[in-house]
Every structure is written in C-alpha cells, then in structure tokens.
Amino acid sequence: MSDIAESARVVGESDAAPQSHARPASLDWIERLIAFNTVSRESNLGLIETVRDHLSKHGIASTLTYDAGRNKANLFATIAAAHGAQQGGIVLSGHTDVVPVDGQQWDTDPFAPVVRDGKLYGRGSCDMKGFIGVALSALPDLLNTRLDKPVHLALSYDEEIGCVGAPSMIAELQARGVHPEGCIVGEPTNMRPIVAHKSISSYRCCVRGHAVHSSLTPQGVNAIEYAARLICQIRDIADTLKQQGPFDEAFDVPFSTASTGLIEGGIAVNTVPARCDFVFEYRTLPGVDASKIIERIETYARTVLEPEMRKVSPNASIEFTRRSASPALEASEQDAITQLVRALTANRETHKVAYGTEAGLFQRAGIPSVICGPGSIEQAHKPNEFVTLDQIALCETFIQKLIRSMTLA
Template identity: 60%
Template sequence: MSTREWLRRLVAFDTTSRNSNLALIETVRDALAAQGVTSELSYAPEGGKANLFATLPAHDGATQGGIVLSGHTDVVPVDGQDWGSDPFSLTEKDGKLYGRGTADMKGFIAASLALVPHFLSLRRTKPLHLAFSYDEEVGCLGAPVMLAALKQRGVRPEGCVVGEPTGMRVVVAHKGMNLYRCRVHGKAAHSSLTTRGCNAIEHAARLICHLRDLADQFKSQGPYDECYDVPFTTLSTNLIAGGIAVNTIPDACEFSYEFRNLPGMSPDGIQRRVEAYIQTELLPRMRRDHDAARVEIEAMPVAVLALEASEREAITRLVRALTGDKGTSKVSYGTEGGQFQNAGIPAVVCGPGHIEQAHRADEYIDIAQLTACEDFLRKLAGSLVD
C-alpha cells in the first residue's frame, strides 16, 4: 500500500482526542501482522485507547537498540471550522492532500507504514521500531504509558525521530508546557455589604496579575534563547469563571494558567514562585476578610516535557547528515520528544508538512513533503545496513 493509500485510510478514522483510536490502531496492528511484524499494545487506563509499538528486527533477529519512528494517532477537533471538503476524507487539489491530520501527523505515520516492506527487505544490522501513541494533542498522555511498558520489557532503542511537521527540517529543541487549574474560595455576601464578604474574583485577579508580573519579568530579564520565535519562558491565564449575579459578592472563582518553559528552566521552580506568593501575600490578605478563605491549585494531566537534543548524540548527527540540514531550529510548540529523551532515548523532531497548516480548517500536506519524507526514511533505514 502506498503512502497516499495509507494516508487516505488513516484520515478516514475520526481519531479526535475525545474519541477512541482503537479502530486505527487495530488496523495498523493487523496490517503489520500480515507482514510478519508483531505489535505490542499499551492501553489507556480506561481501556478505550491504545499505543502501538512494533519492532522490525535486524537481519539476525536482534530487537535491542535501533531507531524509533514516532507519531501520534489523535487529531484536534473540526468543530466550528469551515472546511471546503470532508475533513475525514482525503482530498487532492493542486499538489496538496487535504484532511484532518494530514500534516499533524498522519502523513508521517502513512509514509512509515508504506515503507515497511522496504524496511523488511533490507539486511539491517539494527532494528527499526514504530511507536504510535494516543492523546498527544491533549497533553502527551499516551506516550508515558508506552514508555513505561518499554521499560518494563527492557526495550531500549538508541534514538528516536518524532515525525511532527517541521518541513523536513531538524528541530533539536522545544519548550515544555505546564498547565494548572486554580480555585479561589472566598465568602458570598450581598454586594451592598462588601465588608461581610470575601470577593473571590478580586483576589483571583491579584494572583493573575502576579502571574503576568512573572511573565513580564521573564520577558525583560530572561533567560533567553534567540533560536525560538518567542525566546523566553511564557506564562498566560487563558480561562476564567466566577460569580453568580451582579449584586452578589462571589465566593468562588476558577481559572487556568499555563507556562511554557525553556529547556533547562525548572517548571517546578516556576510553580514554587507562584505558590510562595499565595502563601505569603495572597492568603493573609484574603483571611483578613474571611478566616476560612483558601486557594487550591491542581496540576493538570499534561506531560509535555521540554526537549533539548545534544548535537553529540548519534541520532542528531545522523538525521542532520541525511537531511543536509545544518541549521539550529527550535520551536515553541510541544512534542513527545521530551518524553523519549527523559526516558533515556535521545530524540530529534523531523517530519513532513508545516505546523502552520495544522489544527486549522482545510488542513493539508504538500505531496512533495510526503515524497521528501519517504526519501528520508529510505536513507534512515539504509544507514542501518552493514
């Protein structure tokens, strides 16, 4: 089956993160099994989703070491988007293939699957691994389950290529993403009796302003890495809700904030600064109004770890040599690369398509990008031949 045929098949599965991906995963498992390749599935806690990890052994049967080709199977919603074609039916026009997930990132998965017969035909001295995950789009939740299963089985690849859309450039670093939900609890009262209440919205606003002050500090003082389009750590408050009526002092306010940290900058250190402000300044002020006032912070289940690939690692040198890309590319969006690196598997990001086409209506990938990806993957597999 060609890359385009595989892509058509993959796009037809509505693997929006809120849905199960099992039909897609089982289709891939069965197609690999028909070629003599065994897949290991690791399931989400609720059982409705799964990761797939398959090993194409070396010519002598070796399964240790080698290189992972990594991709996520879930996609973002199409709700409210004005598409010119069915988002779950591959449509070709003017050298482009349209459909949800074509760029992010079923194109890379399709190319990898289409080339399995070629990979198997080579007398490789090292294995190739396929790693297809669930729930990357909602916080990289699936990859840790897969990596834990690999560790339990004693599988330790030597490197990983994460095929997120980079225009086939080599991306060596990206920021981490950390998401928190904050609930501020005050005391309700009639708005004409302000001294008898504790206004949760107003005190939440003080904390939000503190977050903005931290963001401004990172912007003005760094640390900086000019290889990023936004060269410093960012913080932002993006959701808020509170209050029940215009004439009632609100007893509760809830908001969510995130920060995207540069590699090497401790996310725990940033969060400790937030919590120190709450304990030393915000809560004492709130409790002057209401002694039972409290602030709750919940870390959301997001596992987007920062990535910073070493130029000394074999996988970095290899992918640079195969693509001819000598530039230093770093991005602010997240991938599963940081999780592989954290598990002791050096990783770089390199895949077909462009992030500008992802997540939008009429998402597409250029056919030329898929061709470039196929060429790269053939060279990558060829590098494992003695």
C-alpha cells in the same frame, strides 16, 4: 549507532534529487488515518487496532499499553534486524490524537481527506498523521531490506492534551528492557531537524471565595477578582521572563513564557462570585527549572491573597492542580541520532521551537531524540489543516534514505 550515522552521511551525499511526487501508498495510508476521528476526547482504538492488524498480517507483533479505561492505547512494534535482533535501532514516533474542530469553519469535512491544488486537507494531515502514514507505507521496503539494526514504530495517544499517553509506553519499554539507540519524532518541521524544544507545564487553579448579594460586597470574597489578581501575577512573571531571560536566540520565541488560556466563574452580575476556575501554562527553555515558576505563583497565592481572603471568610482558598507536564528537549550534536537526521536531510542549521513534543520524554528515558517530519506547524490546529504533497514526498525520500543507511552490505 555511529556506523549508521556514517552510512547516512554517504547516502545523503550520494543520492540524486528527492522525488517530487507523493506515492499512492503513502496517500492511501494518510487518508485512512485521517478518516479516524481521534480527537483527544474520543477513543483511538479503531486506528490503533487497524495498524496492529496490518502489522500482524506481515508477522509483526505489537505491544499495546492502554489508558485506565481501556478506551485508548499506545502501540509499539519492532521490525527486527536481518539477524533477528530487536534491541537498539531507531524509533519512528508519532501521536495518533488530534485537536478538536469545534467552532472552526472548514471548507470540507475535516475527517474526509481531500487532495486539492497539491495539498492534502484533513484534521491531522500535518499534525501528525502525515508522518505516520509515510512510515506505515514503507513497511514493505523495511521487510524486504536486510536491516543491520531494528526499526521500531511507536504510536501514542493524548499527546495533544499534555503528552499523557507516551509515558506508559516508555515505562513498558523500560520494564521489558527495550533500549532503542535513537528516536525520530515526526512532528511537522518542514522536514528540518529540530534539536530542542521547551518544556510545558499546565495547571488548573480553583479560587473559592464567599458569595453574598452584590449590595453587600464587603461581606463577600470575590473569587473572580482574586483570580484576576493571580492571573496578573502570572502575566508579571511572563513579562519578567521576556525582559530578563534567560535567552536562547535559536528558538523562535527566545525566552520562557507563561499565559492564562481558560477562565470560568460567577453565576449572576448581582452575586459576589464564590468560585472562579482558570487554566494557565508556562513553557521554559531547556535548563530552566520549571518548578521555580509554579513555586512563585503558589507563594503569591499563599502569602498575599489567601490571608486577605480569610480575613473575611475562613474557608476561602486557592487550590492548584497540575494538568500536565512534559520535559524540554535538548539534543546533543554528538548524539548519533542527531548526526543521522542531519545527514539524511543535508541540513546543518540549528532550529529550536517553542511547541512541545514527546521527544523530551524519550530523551529523559535515555533515548536520544530529534524532531523531523512533513508539514508546517503553522497549519496545525487550524481549520482546513493541510500538508503539501511536496512535503509528503520529502518525507518519503527521508524514510527511504534511512532504510538504505541501515541496510547490511
């Protein structure tokens, strides 16, 4: 794909200033996508089938991979090269699910997009239906261009709950022998190339103690208290990572992290709690063995806490269940996709982020990947989420440059 990267360099250097106004076609698509309530607990089939049917009208077949309940699906479609080739080429990737709006104070209906003061408001506007909408709006340009390599569209489900959906889509591509040469994941980066992100692992821990009346506490095993000790151990590990590293100053948070995010336990103040559940996560720099962290946590539970608990109640236990795990991304500057995105954005700065994406999954499958999309991660997941129209316009310019860089002479 080095020929594409070279073409992109020429396009990037010779183009005039980017357009300053978002196109109506892009806004229409983004607003249509936002209108689908695709919070991860809901189905995304309405959105996926709308895109599938739109592509079908233009003669483009889509492959759908479903979850176990056939309530959600990934979509993968290919706009073939002028000579019919569907191998190689570039993937434009985005997730279709969004985070909940529960408990958030919105000024408008989060699923009824509104344009105001140069911003497009709505859940998913920047994370990440803005990128998907721009990509879909470019379909006529892709079809009217003599592409020398194919362009693929990959839409996934359940990214927001641990990159759950994309693995089945990637496995299906591998089974069909589809080998794209690079992938651009359009998460919100303010249209800057992001070349690395951390891995993310999350676990549920269930502490099972022994309930008694609180007046008889020595005869019970307090599940909340033992959970608290384990949570403090997780915090101690996090503090060690912060103090001792390893470090990578190119990251916005330059060390690996760990934290507890959810906890539930007990039934009454006068009852020693028999059960406590909590959820924790850790995010590791590329190159750090994520399995070593859960090993440290489990070792503490098995060798220190459980023996104490079982002196009082033989049935007391601590159980860990992995909820999700997604690998880190570390793109090579020598990869053609990295050179391509740097050329198209005219940005040579090194940016790395603590949040995770599906780019690590594509890279692990042998598809070099870079993250670049409209909007700011600072707006993601918040009430009144928005993407600026200027960012949409920059993304449109980026996609148009990409298309021109792949045009046969």
